[in-house]
Amino acid sequence: MKTFEYADDQISDKEIMIATPSVVIGVSVLSLPRTLTSPTNGMDGVIALGVAGLFVIALTWLVAKLAVQFPHENFYSYASSLIPKPAASMFTMLFAVYGLLTTAYETRVIADVAEQYLFTRTPFGVIALTFLLVVIYAVSGSRAGLFRLHMMFFPFIVLIILTLVLFTSGLFDPDNLFPVLTTGAGNQWPAFIGSTFSFMGFAPLLFYTSLVKKPRNVPKKAAIGMSIAVTLYMVIAVMSIGAFGNLTAGNLQYPTVELAKDVEIPGGFFERFETVFFVIWIMTIFNTTIMFLDMAVFAMNQLFTKISKMQLIFICSPFIYMAGMIPKNNEDVDALGTFISMYGFTVVILIVALFFIARKWKRGKKQ
Amino acid sequence: MGLGSLFKRKDKQPSKQEPTIEFDAELKANLDQNLETLEIMLEKPNDLVIRPFSLGSQDHRCAVVYIDGLVDKQEINNNILKNLQYYAEEQELPTNSHALLDEIESDLVSIGDVSKGKTLDELSFALLYGSAILYVDGVDQALMFDLKGWEMRAIEEPVTESLIRGPREGFIENLRTNMILIRRHIRDPNLRFKTYQIGRRSKKNLVVTYIEGVIHPDIVKEVNRRLKTIDLDDAPESGYVEEWIEDSFLSPFPQLANTERPDRVATSLLQGKIAIMLDGTPFVLVAPVTLGNMLQSPEDYYERWLIGTFLRFLRYGGAFLAMFLPSLYIALVSYNPGLIPAKLAFSIAATREGVPFPAAIEAFIMAFTMELLREAGARLPKTIGQTIGIVGGLVIGDAAVQAGIVSPIMVIVVAVTAIASFAIPSYSATISFRLIRFGFMLAASFLGLYGVILVYIMINIHIVNLKSIGVPYSSPFAPSFFHDWKDLVLRTPVTMRTRRPAYMQTVDKKSRNKEKS
Numbered sequence: 001m002k003t004f005e006y007a008d009d010q011i012s013d014k015e016i017m018i019a020t021p022s023v024v025i026g027v028s029v030l031s032l033p034r035t036l037t038s039p040t041n042g043m044d045g046v047i048a049l050g051v052a053g054l055f056v057i058a059l060t061w062l063v064a065k066l067a068v069q070f071p072h073e074n075f076y077s078y079a080s081s082l083i084p085k086p087a088a089s090m091f092t093m094l095f096a097v098y099g100l101l102t103t104a105y106e107t108r109v110i111a112d113v114a115e116q117y118l119f120t121r122t123p124f125g126v127i128a129l130t131f132l133l134v135v136i137y138a139v140s141g142s143r144a145g146l147f148r149l150h151m152m153f154f155p156f157i158v159l160i161i162l163t164l165v166l167f168t169s170g171l172f173d174p175d176n177l178f179p180v181l182t183t184g185a186g187n188q189w190p191a192f193i194g195s196t197f198s199f200m201g202f203a204p205l206l207f208y209t210s211l212v213k214k215p216r217n218v219p220k221k222a223a224i225g226m227s228i229a230v231t232l233y234m235v236i237a238v239m240s241i242g243a244f245g246n247l248t249a250g251n252l253q254y255p256t257v258e259l260a261k262d263v264e265i266p267g268g269f270f271e272r273f274e275t276v277f278f279v280i281w282i283m284t285i286f287n288t289t290i291m292f293l294d295m296a297v298f299a300m301n302q303l304f305t306k307i308s309k310m311q312l313i314f315i316c317s318p319f320i321y322m323a324g325m326i327p328k329n330n331e332d333v334d335a336l337g338t339f340i341s342m343y344g345f346t347v348v349i350l351i352v353a354l355f356f357i358a359r360k361w362k363r364g365k366k367q
Numbered sequence: 368m369g370l371g372s373l374f375k376r377k378d379k380q381p382s383k384q385e386p387t388i389e390f391d392a393e394l395k396a397n398l399d400q401n402l403e404t405l406e407i408m409l410e411k412p413n414d415l416v417i418r419p420f421s422l423g424s425q426d427h428r429c430a431v432v433y434i435d436g437l438v439d440k441q442e443i444n445n446n447i448l449k450n451l452q453y454y455a456e457e458q459e460l461p462t463n464s465h466a467l468l469d470e471i472e473s474d475l476v477s478i479g480d481v482s483k484g485k486t487l488d489e490l491s492f493a494l495l496y497g498s499a500i501l502y503v504d505g506v507d508q509a510l511m512f513d514l515k516g517w518e519m520r521a522i523e524e525p526v527t528e529s530l531i532r533g534p535r536e537g538f539i540e541n542l543r544t545n546m547i548l549i550r551r552h553i554r555d556p557n558l559r560f561k562t563y564q565i566g567r568r569s570k571k572n573l574v575v576t577y578i579e580g581v582i583h584p585d586i587v588k589e590v591n592r593r594l595k596t597i598d599l600d601d602a603p604e605s606g607y608v609e610e611w612i613e614d615s616f617l618s619p620f621p622q623l624a625n626t627e628r629p630d631r632v633a634t635s636l637l638q639g640k641i642a643i644m645l646d647g648t649p650f651v652l653v654a655p656v657t658l659g660n661m662l663q664s665p666e667d668y669y670e671r672w673l674i675g676t677f678l679r680f681l682r683y684g685g686a687f688l689a690m691f692l693p694s695l696y697i698a699l700v701s702y703n704p705g706l707i708p709a710k711l712a713f714s715i716a717a718t719r720e721g722v723p724f725p726a727a728i729e730a731f732i733m734a735f736t737m738e739l740l741r742e743a744g745a746r747l748p749k750t751i752g753q754t755i756g757i758v759g760g761l762v763i764g765d766a767a768v769q770a771g772i773v774s775p776i777m778v779i780v781v782a783v784t785a786i787a788s789f790a791i792p793s794y795s796a797t798i799s800f801r802l803i804r805f806g807f808m809l810a811a812s813f814l815g816l817y818g819v820i821l822v823y824i825m826i827n828i829h830i831v832n833l834k835s836i837g838v839p840y841s842s843p844f845a846p847s848f849f850h851d852w853k854d855l856v857l858r859t860p861v862t863m864r865t866r867r868p869a870y871m872q873t874v875d876k877k878s879r880n881k882e883k884s
Contacts, residue, residue: 014847118817119702130814134821134828141832144846148831151845272705279820286824 010213013221015147019291020060020202020225022150025157025232026288027109027337028198030254030281032233033240035194038250043176043241044183046234048191053230056199060226063202063348064219066355067209074210076302079351082358091351092299095203098344099296100316104323105340106289107132108333110282111324117257117278128324131286136317138290139297140310143211146290153283160280161232164239164256167263167273171243197341199229201288203348204295253330293320392487398428398504405432408491422451423460427467433499439516443499446477447512464505471501472510480513492570519544525627525649527794530666537627542572542646545629549576549642552633557581563594565608565645569601573608576632576642583639583872586655589836590641605645605652614834619802621661621795622835623654631665639873641836655835657842657870659855662686664792667858675858683856685790689800692784693730694807694819696777700726702815718774727812729773733781734808736763738801741785842870 028035036045070078075095079088111128119127138146183191202222209218240255243262249255263273297312304312327333395401402417409415412434419430431447454460454475461467472481484490485508490500497515522544525537538545546560557579565573575594577587593612602608605625613622626632627649632642635653643652662682667675700719704712722729740759744752764782767773784804791797803826810818833840843851848869853859867873 012846015845114817118815122814127814127817130818130821134825137825138828141828145828145831148839148841148845149827151847152827152831152841272703275703275706275816279816282817282820283824 011144011147011208011211013212013214013217015151016064016205016208016212016218017221017225018154019147019150019208020205020222021229021232022154022157022284022287023204023291024199024201024226024229024288026201026285027106028200029233029236030109030113030256032195032198033237033244033249033255033259034252035198036191036237036249037241037246039187039190040183040246042179042182042246043238044181044188045191045195046237046241047181048188049195049234049237050230052192052195052199053227053233056196056202057223057226057230059348059352060202060205061219061223062352063205064209064222066352067206068215068218069359070210071212071215072210074302075207075299079355082355082362089303091347092303094347095206096296096299096303098203098340098347099292099294099299100320101323101336101340101343102292103132103135103289103296104320105333105336106285106292107135107320108324108327108336110285112330112333113254113257113278114282116254117274125325129321131282131289132317132321132324135286135289135293136313138286139294139313143208143294143298146294147208149290150287153287156280157284157287158232160277161236164260164263164273164277165235167265168239168243168259170264171262172239173242173245176242176245177238195233197338197345198233199226200341200344201229201291202226203344204291206348206351207295207298394485394487394490394507394509396505396507398430398502401502401509402430402432404487405491405494408487418448420448420452422467423455425460425462427460427464428504430502431499432494432502433514434494434497437495437497437517438499438514442478442514442516443512447499447501450476464503468503468506468508468510471503476501476510476512478512478514482511482513483508484511496570515543522548528626528628528631528664528792530628530664530669532669533665534628534630536629538629538644538649538651540647540649542574542644545644545649545651546574546576548629549632549636552629553578553636558636561591565594565597566599566601569603571602572646573602574644576636576644577640578636581637581639581867581873581875582641583874586639586641586836586838586871590643590654593836594643602645604648605643605650608643608645609652614836618829618833619799620658620830620833620840621793621799622656622833622840623652624656624660624793625650625652625795627651628665634665634668637878638868639871655838655871656840657835657838658830658840658844661793661796662791668861672858672860676856679856679858682790682792685787686800687787689784689788689791689797690804690807691819692780692787693734693804694811695816696780697727697730697808697811698815698819701812706816715774715776718776721771722774723772726777727808729777730780730808730812733767733773733777734784734805737781737785838870843868846870 032049033045036049039045040048067075067078070081076088076092079091082088083091107128110131111124114127115122115124138149205218205222209215212218236256236259240249240259243259244252244255252258257274257278260274260277261272263277265273293313293316296316297309300312300316301307301309307315327336392404395404406415406417414435415432416435417430417432419428421428429451431443433443451471461470468483472483484493484500490509490511493511493513494500497513497517498511499514501510501512503509519541520539522536522539524535528537536548538548550558555578559575559577559579561575563573563575565571573594575587575590590612594608597608597611599607599611609621609623609625610616615622623643624635632651632653636642640653640655643654645652662679664678664682667678670678699706700715704716707715719726724732736759740755743759744755747755760782764778768775768778788797788801788804791800806826807819807822810822812818814821831839831841831845839846842848843855850866851868851870853864854868865878866876867878869876
């Protein structure tokens with residue numbers, strides 16, 4: 001007789017499939033159409049987005065493939081089996097920092113956007129603090145619980161995006177999409193980089209694959225999950241460009257929220273849909289944030305085995321809050337976002353390349 | 368540790384049942400001495416009946432002892448006393464007292480449930496639980512006849528869970544009757560009843576019911592383990608047991624369901640759940656339960672599936688309103704009036720004209736009054752209960768609006784919330800929803816919609832970490848068991864539901880074999 005299978009440190013590959021897009025979709029969607037359209041003409045940015053999407057799906061698959069090679073083994077332990085121990089600790093720490101920085105960034109953006117669209121009088125320090133406290137509450141729970149949260153909130157996210165698309169289809173003007181293919185490769189490059197960065201969120205795979213009960217299918221499921229995110233992004237990008245036109249979309253701070261502003265639900269019950277959109281979007285950003293904070297704690301726990309998870313959370317959280325409050329204005333926040341994406345991207349690429357080479361080399365040595 | 372240990376489940380030690388006075392003494396061979404000890408122990412209550420008599424030509428001295436009112440007197444008279452006296456006249460009795468006792472046990476009395484007791488503890492427990500005891504002089508043993516026969520309530524329609532269509536019988540305070548009510552629903556030989564004794568002093572019987580071969584064995588084991596830790600003087604209601612064995616005592620959500628309906632218990636048993644029945648209460652506990660179970664009523668299954676599904680949707684809507692409506696009102700009126708359609712916003716503003724309080728205070732006043740009315744209505748005698756409805760609902764509501772203390776729209780909001788909360792079939796769930804509503808209102812008054820969504824997220828965090836006897840409370844939503852979604856928000860036709868809930872991990876997965884039929 002098998003034992004009751006709800007062990008709290010195990011998840012299923014199905015949960016990975018949902019968690020991947022749920023982590024990826026976050027703050028970056030709000031400004032995605034701007035990132036795409038400002039350097040390009042017409043809907044050419046969408047092409048860059050598609051290419052970036054394919055690239056990211058492949059990358060996700062690779063990352064998961066790498067992690068699957070070491071089933072039920074945590075990141076630090078398989079890292080130190082491939083590369084020297086100090087290097088492994090350094091990379092684990094880099095991921096921890098990445099997680100903490102992302103948490104700080106997301107908290108800051110939540111506060112900014114909430115101030116812009118929900119409140120006018122409430123100081124954003126308070127908004128950020130309450131959000132961070134809820135995130136900490138989530139992370140203090142079980143890891144399996146976090147994945148269950150992803151499962152619970154993801155349907156809302158898909159639903160709100162579909163509503164957004166459905167009810168703005170009246171604004172969609174095909175003329176706005178043209179001209180096509182007039183942007184040179186040099187201008188496509190920033191759009192490509194920007195979209196790649198907006199898909200950042202596959203780093204947690206390196207850590208959480210070790211928790212999966214039957215990890216064999218994780219790369220496939222993660223790739224499927226990522227394609228869900230890519231599809232949703234494409235839809236949003238096409239809709240925003242179609243509705244606003246290239247120029248307008250490129251000059252709005254958060255074009256996706258502006259798109260939500262134009263939603264008109266028949267019956268006139270929701271006067272301002274963007275508030276509802278944003279309120280639901282808090283769940284999305286929350287999902288991203290818990291995963292990154294937990295990844296940071298998870299990584300640090302592997303290094304400092306003596307310190308308990310709760311202690312780590314309590315030590316880190318003041319720093320997260322302060323880091324989030326540092327940027328002075330929107331440009332600073334954007335710069336921080338770009339920096340974090342670049343940093344995370346570099347670390348992941350480096351790890352993947354390094355590990356595959358190390359693995360090849362070790363195998364070669366054995367033979 | 369400190370605060371941390373508060374959140375962990377307290378380590379329970381096995382109970383040490385130590386009665387204050389040691390009555391473990393063995394019986395003596397002398398009748399008078401035995402009777403005297405018994406009298407001293409109970410301090411001669413006036414409902415203790417001792418009927419001495421002598422038997423046969425050798426004049427064996429005997430005594431029947433029982434507590435008046437706990438036993439069936441007719442049975443004692445007809446099947447013990449009459450028999451014994453009759454046979455003593457008719458036939459030769461053995462001279463040896465031990466042989467006589469055996470003879471009485473095997474031949475002379477016409478009682479089904481007879482056993483021998485040796486210690487005073489054993490005898491006193493039997494005596495106080497509706498047995499008659501027969502002492503024979505010269506033997507250090509006594510016979511115990513189980514003749515429970517006290518007054519009890521007839522089987523009636525359950526008061527707390529009324530259905531339009533469905534069986535009308537409900538559990539009563541008598542454990543034995545309750546067990547039979549379940550047996551009448553399930554005639555499976557694998558239906559198990561395991562008896563425990565709860566309470567140091569009350570020594571109440573508690574019966575755990577499940578179907579072997581359906582339920583996952585770990586659930587039985589876990590429930591057993593937890594029940595064994597119970598250390599109470601008395602458990603007057605199954606709520607005591609519930610609170611003792613639940614997974615998290617900090618949670619507002621009920622982690623064990625309670626019901627008065629045998630049909631509901633039977634259905635749950637067939638889904639691989641376990642039921643806990645306590646003597647003296649009609650409320651039977653059912654575990655494990657999940658979030659979805661709170662919004663299900665047996666009637667969903669008794670009506671046709673379309674109706675059942677419609678009712679479920681209605682109830683989910685009701686649960687949403689019960690939790691969110693007042694907080695949404697607060698958030699929209701005081702923080703985001705722009706979200707309300709212009710015309711409605713104007714009419715709300717117009718009705719709020721002259722109301723001296725901000726929306727949050729207004730909502731709290733009304734919600735508090737509503738809770739007060741409900742509580743008063745529940746406590747009052749039934750005949751006056753309706754008065755509260757009229758005085759509270761009509762007079763106060765109308766007068767408050769007339770006096771300009773609250774706006775009419777607020778009265779509507781509170782009334783709709785109250786009605787919506789009563790649409791939730793489980794009373795315990797209703798209470799927890801109402802409790803959570805205050806959390807939402809508080810958050811809405813400080814942080815508006817943002818606060819509402821944060822509290823909603825927090826409740827979700829709580830739910831995904833909560834368990835009921837080891838089963839995640841959020842299943843089958845997450846961890847997802849898509850097959851179980853057929854009977855969650857939807858209630859699909861009975862022919863489509865061929866499996867027991869997957870989240871229960873039952874041993875016997877199929878509830879119906881499609882191939883056979």
